[in-house]
Amino acid sequence: MKRYLLAACVVLVLAAAMAGILRATTRRAGGTPPVQAFLDAKMRALPELVSADLGAPKPDYPGTQYLYVTGTASDIPGLIKAEWEAGLLAASLADSGLTDVSGFLVTIRDPSGRVMEENGTEVPPSTLVPTSVLPETTIAKRLPGVQFLHVEDIEAIVHARTPDPAGFALHFPDRLVTILGDDQGYDARLIRIDDERGRPVVVQASVNRLTWRMTWVNPAYGSNPEVAPRSSSAFQRPVSVVEAGRNS
DSSP: OHHHHHHHHHHHHHHHHHHHHHHHHHHHHTSSOHHHHHHHHHHTTOTTEEEEEEEOOOTTOTTOOEEEEEEEOSSHHHHHHHHHHHHHHHHHHHTTSSSOOOEEEEEEEOTTSOEEEEEEEEOOOOOSOOOOOOOHHHHHHHSTTOEEEOSSSOEEEEEEEOSOHHHHHHTTTHHHHHHHOOSTTSSEEEEEEEOTTSOEEEEEEEEGGGTEEEEEEOGGGOOOTTOOOOOOOOOOOOEETTTTTSOO
């Protein structure tokens, strides 16, 4: 028994020593690289994303540096949300001053691992003068039930319902603008309008910093020539379109 205790103590001492060596080595090496630490911290607010790495340039674009992101989704609205989150992450990294970011590419997989889509865009130089951001309380009064992210400054997520899904789709985007206004006042927004059974009618995502917008209208309610099928989950309680501020 004494031999066993002695051996256990030796093992514990050796383990503690090795842990100390590893911590010291990590400190000497600088720990996690600043860019990766930045990405890891931002991704905590982006649940659809799985990984993000700053990688080699795209083929035929020497001298560029791209952010490669992977995400997961189970349907088209989820696909849009994952792509939107990747855009937020790329814009945030580009504005961080830690490194140059020429663009990003996001690969979305379904739960079985099948690739649903690969999409991305260039990250333009930041030449626009930032607009003043409205307080969250002001936006929340205009859009009851809104959620907020803080990947850059403030991003709004709106989930609403309409009693007239066919009419909403037919008159999109006019009705959406009437209800939600324009994009001024926050950095990005993700909007999902459902019918009264909770089925998606319209999903739209935008990242102002990238001048990038994705819109999807459910084919069950007809198509709209102004939008293209593209890219949710993780929404809080939906509010009715009437509650969101104005008649739908």
